[in-house]
Structures are given as structure tokens and as C-alpha cells.
Amino acid sequence: MTIPQLSDEWSTGLSLAWSAYIAILSIWIVLQKRAPVSTMSWILSMALLPFAGFVIYYFLGPQRLKKQRLRRLRSRAGERGDADMALLRGAAEKAPPALRQMAALGTAACGLPVSSATSAELLVGGAKTFDSIFEAIRSARHHVHLEYYIFEPDRIGAALRDLLVQKAGEGVAVRLLVDALGSKRLGSKFMAPLLEAGVKVGLFHDSRIGRRLRPVSNYRTHRKIVVCDGVVGFTGGVNITDEEDMRTRADAYHDVHLRIEGSAVRWLQTTFLEDWVYATGESPQDTHKSLPNLLPHLDPEAEAGDIPVQIVSSGPDSELEAIHRMHVAAINASCQRAWLTTPYFVPGEPALMALTSAALRGVDVRLLVPRLSDSFIVSAAARSYYDELIAAGVKVWEYKARMLHSKTLVVDDNCAMIGTANFDNRSFRLNFEVMAVVYGPTLVDPLAAQFETDLHSASWVRVNRPQKFLMRLMDATARLFSPLL
Numbered sequence: 001m002t003i004p005q006l007s008d009e010w011s012t013g014l015s016l017a018w019s020a021y022i023a024i025l026s027i028w029i030v031l032q033k034r035a036p037v038s039t040m041s042w043i044l045s046m047a048l049l050p051f052a053g054f055v056i057y058y059f060l061g062p063q064r065l066k067k068q069r070l071r072r073l074r075s076r077a078g079e080r081g082d083a084d085m086a087l088l089r090g091a092a093e094k095a096p097p098a099l100r101q102m103a104a105l106g107t108a109a110c111g112l113p114v115s116s117a118t119s120a121e122l123l124v125g126g127a128k129t130f131d132s133i134f135e136a137i138r139s140a141r142h143h144v145h146l147e148y149y150i151f152e153p154d155r156i157g158a159a160l161r162d163l164l165v166q167k168a169g170e171g172v173a174v175r176l177l178v179d180a181l182g183s184k185r186l187g188s189k190f191m192a193p194l195l196e197a198g199v200k201v202g203l204f205h206d207s208r209i210g211r212r213l214r215p216v217s218n219y220r221t222h223r224k225i226v227v228c229d230g231v232v233g234f235t236g237g238v239n240i241t242d243e244e245d246m247r248t249r250a251d252a253y254h255d256v257h258l259r260i261e262g263s264a265v266r267w268l269q270t271t272f273l274e275d276w277v278y279a280t281g282e283s284p285q286d287t288h289k290s291l292p293n294l295l296p297h298l299d300p301e302a303e304a305g306d307i308p309v310q311i312v313s314s315g316p317d318s319e320l321e322a323i324h325r326m327h328v329a330a331i332n333a334s335c336q337r338a339w340l341t342t343p344y345f346v347p348g349e350p351a352l353m354a355l356t357s358a359a360l361r362g363v364d365v366r367l368l369v370p371r372l373s374d375s376f377i378v379s380a381a382a383r384s385y386y387d388e389l390i391a392a393g394v395k396v397w398e399y400k401a402r403m404l405h406s407k408t409l410v411v412d413d414n415c416a417m418i419g420t421a422n423f424d425n426r427s428f429r430l431n432f433e434v435m436a437v438v439y440g441p442t443l444v445d446p447l448a449a450q451f452e453t454d455l456h457s458a459s460w461v462r463v464n465r466p467q468k469f470l471m472r473l474m475d476a477t478a479r480l481f482s483p484l485l
Contacts (some may be wrong), residue, residue: 118307122256123256123257126245142172145177148177150179150241153185177275178201179222204220219316224237232260233260235258331354337365344423356388397461417436
């Protein structure tokens with residue numbers, strides 16, 4: 001008679017424990033004040049996976065991160081922008097009001113103002129990008145700063161390592177910051193020559209268990225930044241890997257990058273140095289003390305150019321989602337065209353609404369995505385949006401030649417964006433990203449020409465395309481995970 005009673009007690013106890021578990025986790029998640037859909041997705045996941053769900057949320061759930069700004073460096077860099085401001089005030093009077101407001105939005109959201117460049121060159125493909133980066137590094141006389149999500153110990157990685165070792169031997173200060181997860185294949189044997197040569201190497205968010213009280217595995221630096229002597233800078237989609245180089249692999253990713261010269265480089269420099277201090281634990285106070293001696297080199301008196309450029313950074317250390325806002329603002333401001341290229345398309349409601357609204361009001365909205373990306377679930381989720389995009393008038397194209405990895409946006413004839421951020425929740429909310437916004441026709445013209453060239457290797461997604469039931473079900477199911485992707 002006691003066994004049934006004991007069983008009932010255990011059943012009641014487990015029910016109470018489970019209810020308490022769900023209640024506590026729900027309160028924890030709700031207090032994060034995230035998007036309602038994302039919040040409900042996490043709570044349901046916790047309910048379906050009582051113990052595994054807690055572990056998943058502990059490692060991958062949203063967190064509040066703090067990354068200190070180097071205020072003195074930002075202030076000094078801003079003071080040196082007087083020539084830029086005088087030049088840009090004249091240009092602003094001729095710019096459409098929506099464009100001026102967009103520039104103000106970028107400044108308010110991430111703290112980086114519009115600057116200028118003497119040149120802004122589109123680099124198409126890894127081969128051309130690597131050649132240009134190597135040339136700039138060879139010409140460096142004071143310092144070389146690099147930040148990458150993926151740095152592979154392959155042919156191109158070894159060549160870059162050896163060049164950095166050479167420059168360090170010439171007395172050039174070299175700092176290399178890599179994402180600990182994205183560049184996890186970098187071993188001690190590969191890195192030894194760098195360290196022996198005096199290259200400073202930093203790991204962003206060490207992914208090994210025990211390094212933090214609560215791991216930050218889900219928050220990566222997805223930035224690709226190279227700065228040489230403070231006057232030449234690079235950013236875009238190209239990582240350091242043979243997968244980006246057609247000279248090594250015929251199936252290399254199709255990608256683009258940007259090379260800029262001039263005073264706008266100071267803001268790529270600022271972004272890198274703030275990441276460096278955050279990732280390495282170097283004291284900001286010590287950095288500030290050394291700034292008077294370093295600033296002439298870190299932030300030289302670069303020539304003001306006639307190309308307005310705004311560097312925009314975003315990450316989980318800010319709730320303002322600067323890059324997300326800039327994309328939405330640019331699409332909303334479009335009058336003639338908005339041409340978007342992205343390897344991962346998983347938009348939130350604001351971004352999806354901006355695209356469909358622009359198309360509905362007659363803007364030529366085009367979306368170019370890979371037919372198959374390197375993430376099966378992301379490709380499936382992207383396809384689930386096609387019907388409503390096409391219904392609104394958006395023209396969707398699937399690039400089929402190779403893996404498309406470019407991340408660009410062309411708006412009308414006066415705004416072009418190129419950077420590291422994909423058009424998805426992960427890039428907009430979880431990753432540390434950076435983007436260059438180039439106002440005027442300088443980058444618009446070559447980027448628009450490249451977009452039209454890429455369409456020759458793409459297929460147009462038509463209305464009422466044949467699709468098997470299981471494929472439609474799979475796509476719709478993948479969409480449910482969109483807030484978490």
C-alpha cells in the first residue's frame with residue numbers, strides 16, 4: 001500500500017519541481033526584455049527540454065555584454081575631423097534630407113560620425129582582396145592591425161603569417177585579433193613564429209569552458225578589419241582562408257571587400273582598438289596614458305577626401321542595433337532601387353517590412369542570395385520568405401555558380417553599404433559587426449555593376465514555382481527558428 005503513495009509523492013514532487021523550473025527560467029528570460037517572439041521561443045524550448053534546455057540557454061541564451069569605449073581616442077579622432085566636417089557640410093546641403101537623417105542615425109546609434117576618404121575601391125574576389133591587403137601590409141612603416149572572424153592555417157593563412165613575421169622583424173608593430181571560435185584551428189605550432197617575432201596576438205571570447213563564469217560562445221566578433229599606419233583600411237566579407245581564393249580552389253566563395261584611404265580609416269582603427277582592449281584585458285587606463293605618444297601614428301593627420309564615408313559598428317554590447325537600423329533606414333529612404341546581396345537571409349519584422357513596403361511603393365527591390373548556403377537550416381528559413389517578398393513585388397534571385405558570401409546594399413544613386421553583417425538576426429543582434437556606408441556615386445556605380453554581373457550567374461525565383469510538400473514543410477519549420485538563428 002505504501003508503493004502507490006510513494007509514487008504519487010514522487011509524481012507530485014516532480015511536477016512541482018518542473019513548474020518551479022519553468023517559472024524561474026521564464027522570469028529570467030522575460031527580464032532580458034528581448035523581442036516577444038524570441039522570448040516565447042526560448043521559453044517553449046526550455047519547457048520541451050527541461051534540463052538540456054537550461055544548458056543550451058546558459059551557453060547560447062542572450063546576455064548583456066559591456067565593452068568600454070576608448071573615449072579619449074574617440075575624442076582625439078573626432079577633433080581631427082574638422083576638415084572632414086567643413087567638406088561634408090557643403091555636401092550635406094545637396095544631399096537628400098533622408099540621407100542626412102540616415103547619417104545622423106548612424107552617428108547616434110554607434111557614436112561614429114561621417115568622415116571622408118580620398119579613395120574607396122571595390123575589391124571583387126578573394127584573390128584581388130588578398131593581393132591588395134598584402135601590398136598595403138608590405139608598405140606599412142609603423143603598425144599593422146588585423147581583426148578576423150576566420151583565420152585558417154592554410155596556404156593564404158601561412159603566407160599572411162609569414163608576412164606579418166617579416167614586418168615585425170622590420171620594427172613594425174603588429175597586432176592580430178582573431179575570434180577564438182571562428183579561428184579555432186590556429187594551433188600553437190602555427191602561431192609560434194608570430195609570437196617569437198613579437199607580434200601581439202589576441203583571442204576574442206575564448207570559448208574554452210571555465211574561462212568565464214557564464215560562457216559567451218554565442219557572441220563572436222564577425223568583423224574583418226585591416227588597418228595599416230592609420231591611413232589605409234579594409235573591411236568586407238573576405239576572411240583569411242583558401243575557401244575565398246579561386247587561385248587555390250575553383251569553388252571558392254564569391255565575395256567582395258572594400259579598401260579605403262583617408263581620414264575615415266581612423267574609425268576602423270578605433271573599432272579595432274576597442275575590440276583589442278576588450279578581448280585582451282589590456283587596461284584602458286594604460287592605453288590612455290600611452291595615447292599621446294601613439295596617436296600621431298594610430299590616428300595620423302590623414303588627408304580629408306571628397307568621398308563621404310561612415311563606419312558603422314554594432315554588437316551585443318549595445319541595444320541600438322546600429323547596422324540593423326541603418327539597413328532599414330536606407331531601404332525606407334529608397335526611391336528608385338534597393339539591391340541587397342546577402343549569404344544569409346533571415347530578416348526580422350522591421351527589415352522584412354522595409355523590403356516589402358519599398359517594393360509596394362514602386363521601388364526596384366532586388367534580393368540576391370545563394371541557392372545553397374553553407375548552412376542548410378538558414379537556406380531553408382530564407383526560402384520561407386520568398387512568397388511574401390515576391391507577392392509584394394520584390395525580385396528574388398538565387399546565385400548558383402558558387403557559394404555567395406557578399407554582404408552589400410545599393411540604394412538609389414547615392415548610398416552603398418558593404419561590410420561584415422549578414423541580413424539576419426545573428427548579425428544584427430548577436431555578433432560584433434562593422435560596415436562602411438559610402439555616400440554618393442563612388443561605390444554605388446561599381447557595386448551596382450557587380451550586382452548586375454552576378455545576376456548572370458543566378459536564377460530568378462518565379463511566382464508559383466514548383467515545390468514539393470516536404471520541401472515546403474521543411475522551409476516553414478526552419479522559419480520557426482528564425483529568432484534564434
